[in-house]
Amino acid sequence: MALLDIFIFYGMLGLFIVSFLSSIIPIPTEAVVFGLLGAGGDSGIIFIILTLGSILGAVLGYFIGKHGLTKLIHYSKNKKKQEQTNRYFRKYGALLLLASPWIPIICNLASMIAGIRNYDLKRFLILISIANIIKCFAIVYLSITIIGWWTRFVK
Numbered sequence: 001m002a003l004l005d006i007f008i009f010y011g012m013l014g015l016f017i018v019s020f021l022s023s024i025i026p027i028p029t030e031a032v033v034f035g036l037l038g039a040g041g042d043s044g045i046i047f048i049i050l051t052l053g054s055i056l057g058a059v060l061g062y063f064i065g066k067h068g069l070t071k072l073i074h075y076s077k078n079k080k081k082q083e084q085t086n087r088y089f090r091k092y093g094a095l096l097l098l099a100s101p102w103i104p105i106i107c108n109l110a111s112m113i114a115g116i117r118n119y120d121l122k123r124f125l126i127l128i129s130i131a132n133i134i135k136c137f138a139i140v141y142l143s144i145t146i147i148g149w150w151t152r153f154v155k
Helices: 002-009 011-022 030-038 043-072 079-102 106-116 121-154
Strands: none
Touching: 002 011, 002 030, 011 030, 011 043, 030 043, 030 121, 043 106, 043 121, 079 106, 079 121, 106 121
């Protein structure tokens, strides 16, 4: 928990860093959002920074997959299996990208997989933006609700 306290200490910059990194490595952003809102942070600014960091982190994951991991991963010599995997991702990739921010660990891999599979960048940006906007709104809204509920009972 000490790591999250550091992010909270740095305020909005810490929130941006944790939201950016959480798209690549599994770090929970919820505690930082909760801490900043509990300290009186502006929910609109927190939402914007959280969303922007999450989207930019996912884009970095996409480019890591597209330009970094494809060079490291040796594709199977079985062309039939490779084509089957590509078809599967073309068919279900949009669903995976829309659901990925909600699934721990998968959210970190989905962007990289999209890059490895050379998923259309514009489509990727639209899907990942929609998914992250919805998730970030839910995180901020639920945090505000919990803080409001908590303060009524603690007084």
